[in-house]
Amino acid sequence: MSDTLELLQRLIRLESVTPADAGCQDVLAECLTPLGFVDERLPFADTENQWLRRGTRSPLFVFLGHTDVVPPGPAEAWGSAPFKPNIRDGKLFGRGTADMKGSIAAFVTAVERFLTRHPSHKGSIAVLMTSDEEGIATHGVVKVVEVLEARREKIDWCLVGEPSSSKTVGDVIRVGRRGSLCAKLTVFGIQGHVAYPELAANPIHAFAPALQELTAEVWDNGNAFFPPTRLQVSNINAGTGAENIIPGQLEALFNLRFSTELNEAAIKARTHAIFDKYGFDYQIDWRLSGNPFLTGSGELLQATHAAIRAVCGIEPIDDTGGGTSDGRFVAPTGAQVIELGPCNASIHKVDEHIGLEELETLSRIYEQILINLLA
Structure with missing residues (x-):
């Protein structure tokens, strides 16, 4: 041996x-x-x-x-x-x-x-x-x-x-x-009965168009050494499990593996710009795993x-x-x-x-x- x-x-x-x-x-x-x-x-x-x-x-x-x-x-x-x-x-x-x-x-x-x-x-x-x-x-x-x-x-x-x-x-x-930037997003709504949507605010509905734009965003085209930056949503959670309750908040986890064409500040700024366009109430906790x-x-x-x-x-x-x-x-x-x-x-x-x-x-x-x- x-x-x-x-x-x-x-x-x-x-x-x-x-x-x-x-x-x-x-x-x-x-x-x-x-x-x-x-x-x-x-x-x-x-x-x-x-x-x-x-x-x-x-x-x-x-x-x-x-x-x-x-x-x-x-x-x-x-x-x-x-x-x-x-x-x-x-x-x-x-x-x-x-x-x-x-x-x-x-x-x-x-x-x-x-x-x-x-x-x-x-x-x-x-x-x-x-x-x-x-x-x-x-x-x-x-x-x-x-x-x-x-x-x-x-x-x-x-x-x-x-x-x-x-x-x-x-x-x-x-x-x-590649760099790795993680995000935990919370979208705030108002919980209520599905029969009275005018008395509630559904965070899923509010976030859906922003999610579509976020995942369609072309962050960069990469370069000779790195592939293009990619964003992946790893989890979305909302609701109590009951079919007749509008949830009060939504939580989502996503990650960007990014090239040297981008940096942490630019990614954050562009993400916030997308979310702010849709006017919902949210909070993001970011964690930079590495540049x-x-x-x-x-x-x-x-x-x-x-x-x-x-x-x-x-x-x-x-x-x-x-x-x-x-x-x-x-x-x-x-x-x-x-x-x-x-x-x-x-x-x-x-x-x-x-x-x-x-x-x-x-x-x-x-x-x-x-x-x-x-x-």
């Missing part, structure tokens, strides 16, 4: 459902502190954060990951217990195998091999872990970055181990992500392309698709940030898995990136 596979199995057995870490960071400290990494814990609220750093010189290369996983759902729906790693058909099954404990295990073994061959490497290497990525991400990497910025500890290159690959490991590199970011051509991206060509013999595609990641908290510091991890077809699903060969390939790619940048 390979060291990477053995470590991944240890991590899968730890039931670190967000925001729990369940001892994963202790395992990483056990692996990396003998190699000269200083283990610093930075807990905030219910979130466990870990900053493992070797060296004090620049440039600083950081592997960024999260030890928390999403709930597995009904265990009986799985082909094997979600927190008991099981190998079958050349794959390792278990919650977190692809998202993203597989990448974490590959980080560690890549670093171990690199340091064996290059103990006096240039710059510094760090591993940043949080247990608050799959949740609302308010006490995780965003807080650690604040600490690092306050003490002027600057990250130059950051590789996030999110599952970026599509068909085969290394075929896609995430070089940025868009983009890492153009630079040393990190060049080193990663070269590593994938050397290990896999393919030329990866640079892409900005998918959801948000913790990279959105690091990019504003000026760091070059990319995401590279295993295939994402099974993430958050029953029978999540990673290919055994895929896992070893990923570790070799990570090692080659370190060689390209720091050897």
Whole structure:
């Protein structure tokens, strides 16, 4: 059994459902502190954060990951217990195998091999872990970055181990992500009997034309790096459940995944302009999950392309698709940030898995990136 596979199995057995870490960071400290990494814990609220750093010189290369996983759902729906790693058909099954404990295990073994061959490497290497990525991400990497910025500890290159690959490991590199802006809308009406609508004010009727305009709005046309901004309504709720009552209020949730053609202020202004046109009484609570970011051509991206060509013999595609990641908290510091991890077809699903060969390939790619940048 390979060291990477053995470590991944240890991590899968730890039931670190967000925001729990369940001892994963202790395992990483056990692996990396003998190699000269200083283990610093930075807990905030219910979130466990870990900053493992070797060296004090620049440039600083950081592997960024999260030890928390999403709930597995009904265990009986799985082909094997979600927190008991099981190998079958050349794959390792278990919650977190692809998202993203597989990448974490590959980080560690890549670093171990690199340091064996290059103990006096240039710059510094760090591993940043949080247990608050799959949740609302308010006490995780965003807080650690604040600490690092306050003490002027600057990250130059950051590789996030999110599952970026599509068909085969290394075929896609995430070089940025769209922004994410969430909204909770409340439309206020007057509850009443459906037989006496003149004595009530139906918030559903008031909101309907605004909803149509909101969802038909062309926010932008995207650009060379990002698709057009999209708005999706995720929930609408109104009424008491009785068929003879006009509801007193309506609640709706919607989200915009936006490109670098827009910003938070512009989206809010255009949304309010649409709603104000129709004259209903409303309140919006906004939550910015993250701004868009983009890492153009630079040393990190060049080193990663070269590593994938050397290990896999393919030329990866640079892409900005998918959801948000913790990279959105690091990019504003000026760091070059990319995401590279295993295939994402099974993430958050029953029978999540990673290919055994895929896992070893990923570790070799990570090692080659370190060689390209720091050897």
